[in-house]
Amino acid sequence: xxxxxxxxxxxxxxxxxxxxxxxxxxxxxxxxxxxxxxxxxxxxxxxxxxxxxxxxxxxxxxxxxxxxxxxxxxxxxxxxxxxxxxxxxxxxxxxxxxxxxxxxxxxxxxxxxxxxxxxxxxxxxxxxxxxxxxxxxxxxxxxxxxxxxxxxxxxxxxxxxxxxxxxxx
Amino acid sequence: xxxxxxxxxxxxxxxxxxxxxxxxxxxxxxxxxxxxxxxxxxxxxxxxxxxxxxxxxxxxxxxxxxxxxxxxxxxxxxxxxxxxxxxxxxxxxxxxxxxxxxxxxxxxxxxxxxxxxxxxxxxxxxxxxxxxxxxxxxxxxxxxxxxxxxxxxxxxxxxxxxxxxxxxxxxxxxxxxxxxxxxxxxxxxxxxxxxxxxxxxxxxxxxxxxxxxxxxxxxxxxxxxxxxxxxxxxxxxxxxxxxxxxxxxxxxxxxxxxxxxxxxxxxxxxxxxxxxxxxxxxxxxxxxxxxxxxxxxxxxxxxxxxxxxxxxxxxxxxxxxxxxxxxxxxxxxxxxxxxxxxxxxxxxxxxxxxxxxxxxxxxxxxxxxxxxxxxxxxxxxxxxxxxxxxxxx
Numbered sequence: 001x002x003x004x005x006x007x008x009x010x011x012x013x014x015x016x017x018x019x020x021x022x023x024x025x026x027x028x029x030x031x032x033x034x035x036x037x038x039x040x041x042x043x044x045x046x047x048x049x050x051x052x053x054x055x056x057x058x059x060x061x062x063x064x065x066x067x068x069x070x071x072x073x074x075x076x077x078x079x080x081x082x083x084x085x086x087x088x089x090x091x092x093x094x095x096x097x098x099x100x101x102x103x104x105x106x107x108x109x110x111x112x113x114x115x116x117x118x119x120x121x122x123x124x125x126x127x128x129x130x131x132x133x134x135x136x137x138x139x140x141x142x143x144x145x146x147x148x149x150x151x152x153x154x155x156x157x158x159x160x161x162x163x164x165x166x167x168x169x
Numbered sequence: 170x171x172x173x174x175x176x177x178x179x180x181x182x183x184x185x186x187x188x189x190x191x192x193x194x195x196x197x198x199x200x201x202x203x204x205x206x207x208x209x210x211x212x213x214x215x216x217x218x219x220x221x222x223x224x225x226x227x228x229x230x231x232x233x234x235x236x237x238x239x240x241x242x243x244x245x246x247x248x249x250x251x252x253x254x255x256x257x258x259x260x261x262x263x264x265x266x267x268x269x270x271x272x273x274x275x276x277x278x279x280x281x282x283x284x285x286x287x288x289x290x291x292x293x294x295x296x297x298x299x300x301x302x303x304x305x306x307x308x309x310x311x312x313x314x315x316x317x318x319x320x321x322x323x324x325x326x327x328x329x330x331x332x333x334x335x336x337x338x339x340x341x342x343x344x345x346x347x348x349x350x351x352x353x354x355x356x357x358x359x360x361x362x363x364x365x366x367x368x369x370x371x372x373x374x375x376x377x378x379x380x381x382x383x384x385x386x387x388x389x390x391x392x393x394x395x396x397x398x399x400x401x402x403x404x405x406x407x408x409x410x411x412x413x414x415x416x417x418x419x420x421x422x423x424x425x426x427x428x429x430x431x432x433x434x435x436x437x438x439x440x441x442x443x444x445x446x447x448x449x450x451x452x453x454x455x456x457x458x459x460x461x462x463x464x465x466x467x468x469x470x471x472x473x474x475x476x477x478x479x480x481x482x483x484x485x486x487x488x489x490x491x492x493x494x495x496x497x498x499x500x501x502x503x504x505x506x507x508x509x510x511x512x513x514x515x516x517x518x519x520x521x522x523x524x525x526x527x528x529x530x531x532x533x534x535x536x537x538x539x540x541x542x543x544x545x546x547x548x549x550x551x552x553x554x555x556x557x558x559x560x561x562x
Contacts (some may be wrong), residue, residue, distance in 0.1 A: 032263075032266075032319060036266065036316075039312065055296060055297060055298050055302070056297070056298045056301065059298050059301040059302045059304075059305040060301065060305075062305040062306075062308065062309075063301065063304055063305040063308055066305075066308060066309070066312065067304075067305065067307075067308025067309070067311065067312075068308070068338070070312065071308075071311045071312065071315065071334060071338065074312075074315045074319075074334075075331070075334060075335075078315075078319065078327065078330075078331060079331075131297055131298060131358060
């Protein structure tokens, strides 16, 4: 086991443990604690990207998720003061149902991975997540999904502005 | 000339050659880290004393002049005071988050220095996504501010943190948008390549980005956004002491407070170093006749000049109101940076095929950016009443 393997297992374990702590923290049911663990999850995931030499994706992961999205989450938490969330008891039926759903999804994913014939993996020259390659893919091959995504975001933005206006003219 | 230019690089390689081969790569990294911490730690100490002295002069007083010759040892005295103060943690505070917040602020900012080329062959990491990395690690400061404000369990802290985060998010948009023309026209996110793209001299004067219309406008937009991003006056509302005591710093004392103070100044240094790299040609000399100067010397002269401008601005401009602050970002800086993006595009394409005269290109660019500046500037205060002088003509 080489050094990068060990680092991979550390980051993977961190991602999983922190991910579990986001949704099921035995110590505190405070939403801010969950958000903090979400930050740790994201940072360890970007560590995994770095191990794949995808520095661009790692930087974007931290910039967009840890930088922008989490801060917006925290902003909402701060504004709403979610005390009720802490007091609310776990609904047994919902908990059981969600465990079943998660297990079905996990089984589907594991089965898919099992069925997929993995190649030998890319050599390190192709592994490099170079900026140019990512850019060519996003603005060439995947231009339509990219544009649709940006349109969806625009619609969401317009919707939020419309909702936050007090009186409509 | 070349020896002096590369003196630090040679020193590092000489030190490494004294060591056994196995540890060389590790020691090389550690040496880079030590160099960055030593240089910018000293810069921090010097800037605090210079800032206090400069502000003192602006306000018609002496500034600190008791400790050491001309008060130069004042930072040492401050450090000792900070270290020996009692560290008070509020009873209701979330202890872990309260403890972590200053670290989360300070540690990532040190990382930001690692991608900046301080001289020829003098950047710690030659990263392909350098600019992105810089902004990614800068994003952690918002998180730190939130952690500090929320974990203190203090209304003033929370209001301060909310103000700070709203401000940082708003001003990060123009900050990044102002760098985009530079990235587009240099064709790289790598800071070394951006510096390379600004090399060369026309008529003995350097070809920096700031000497193009989009670079000129972009530089000032970037500096304004950077002032707000590093919570400095006139944008220091998060710590507006007349309204909310010290904002998110209210419940911090002793060494943790010192760490916040350090983090704030380091953020300022990082963003200043980035502005030098992006717009002022990095380590290139301004004139061809000055090319004999060492590259790191050129870099730090520009760095010091911009820091001096920051001190000057802090001493002269009054603090904004919060709605003015947000309007200024969203209604003025963001549209202007977008117009600036268009200017950069026009500048780029007129140089390729049309073969236009240089002055005509400048005129076209000015015709785009100046009306936008006037229009958005006027739109900031649309209903300003005409001033009525009751007791004067």
